[in-house]
Amino acid sequence: MIQLIPRENVSPVLSLLGPLFSIGFTMLIGGILFYFLGVDPFAAIKMIFWDPLMSETFSTYSIPQIFIKGAPLILIALGLSVGFKANIWNIGAEGQYIMGAIFGASFALSLYPLESAFIFPLMVFIGIAGGCLWSLIPAILKIRFNVNEILVSLMLVYVAEQILALASLGFLRNPDGAGFPGSRNLSQYPSASNSELILGTGIHLGVVLSLFMIVFFYILFFRHSLGFKIKLLGSSPKAYSFSGQNPNKLIFICLTLSGGLAGLAGIMEVAGPAGQINIDFNVGYGFTAIIVAFLGRLNPIGILFAGLVMALTYVGGELTQFMLNLPAAAIQLFQGMLLFFLLSFDLFVYYKIRLRGN
């Protein structure tokens, strides 16, 4: 018989090994999968995990790209990790990301072509507010009517996607765009453009902010009472209530915080790398960030590395699409697999396994 004994203290070594093992297993199983798809597994794995960093032909472009794609993932994942710790499941970050972009871009474009130093900061603020507002809906419904926040936040992703379509075909459509869908390009509007900070790399303010936020969340989790309260609510809601705390306040904080960060990621993306509001603006960062949060073990430092690894698979995935003609969905499959391995490995982190005779 196999018996599971809960560990008194979570093993820090295993806790670190988990993500590494999971990445290894994903490579292995992914390689087998590639083999059956008729693709050379070694070439494909090398192209996803190695070439973006080391290849002379790709790395000058790829390495900054990893940071650019990692920034929204890290921003969103940081916000989500707060809620996940407290067992509050905002899985609609994709919708909050879209709404942040639409709110911020709408504000900036309504002032076009006015130039002013106030436009950019106000636009970022309104973008954050847009994300907050969208996550406020599940928050209020959860607090006021006890409606499941998982389902509401997810339903709102589909609503946000329709609003995105409405915006790109309607109220934000570029009047000089010859009838094509999509808004004006914000990179051609200096007051609203989230322009690159290091010339030729594409590194923008969002990347810097994501690194700054890691420090902020580290302090929040480990040096502030809010971090303790979040952990308490997550591990024992009853103890939390008995200690005289109001869980509703924390539900509100967790959801709006994650919504605001998703909104920030959205406005940074639309004013920077994406450039405009368009039908295909969202590429699933909001969902991938869920994996990033878990891969980083809901820890800010972990999320930094997890975000960069996940961004690496995005960049590497683009390379395989381009060079080996692999479908984009293969990367999504990889990411799902990674999360499976990671969650399974938790067994060894939280339990000791003992074999005993009957």
Next chain:
Amino acid sequence: MDLLEINFAVLVASLIVASTPLVLAALGELVVEKSGVLNLGVEGMMIIGAVSGFIVGVETGSAYIGMIAAAIAGALLSLLFAFIVLIMQANQVASGLALTIFGLGLAALMGHPYTGIKSPQIQTISIPFLSDLPIIGQMFFQHDLIVYLSLIAVFGVWYFLSRMRLGLVLRAVGEDHDVAHSLGYRVISIRFLAITFGGAMAGVGGGYLSLVRVPQWTEGMTAGAGWIALALVVFSGWRPGRLLIGAYIFGGITILQLNLQAIGVNINIAILSMAPYLATILALVLISSSGLHGTRGAPGCLGKSFVKTV
């Protein structure tokens, strides 16, 4: 624009077709949740069912064989979830999300060569005499086999959960797994079976979507149907009869919305397309805030891991 252009009998008939994938998937999830497991991977299992059913349907030329393949594919994927959650004790919410992400990726990969192909036809079975009734016959008695089977399944699940011994055991496991375990019931095995049933039902629901409802394969074609099925379970208060009514109301909103688009009502298509999702949120709010039953039907151990201690 003319609202009278919408034929009521056709509307009800297409409402039933639109609701059937939801009925099937939600019914499966209801049984899973009654056993105490929350599987958020319905969307992933549905889309795997949709793509597998479509591929097998096209290759064999038979929609029925396609449906069976869809059920098997959904069940296989759910076994992965069952293993991770029941054996590896992983967090159910996160594992369900992983299942959805994984399923969407795998389905897109599998279905890539099959985009734009037409699926084999499924024949409608007119029930003798009843189908000849005016209006009502056209509404309810000229459907395909799966629609009738879905209605039988609703009755079957109700009967199983409320009238059969094994159903009672399943509910006991969901209500309090420690007590059920000490009474000698095999918590893990029962949950394994429930999850597999849920997977097969979600698979068939997906297969119905790609083989009958649409009928073709497009990437991401479930478009949140799995999540709506999850919402329906909550809406139903974990009761099969109410689940059927909920699914039909929901299907009605979808069909009405599509009909309004078709006759060119002066409302933006994007706003009409939001209707099903907003309706789901509204339904959840109404059901959670009304003192009628709220979450009273929710199993006590929903979403909790079971660790055998003795």
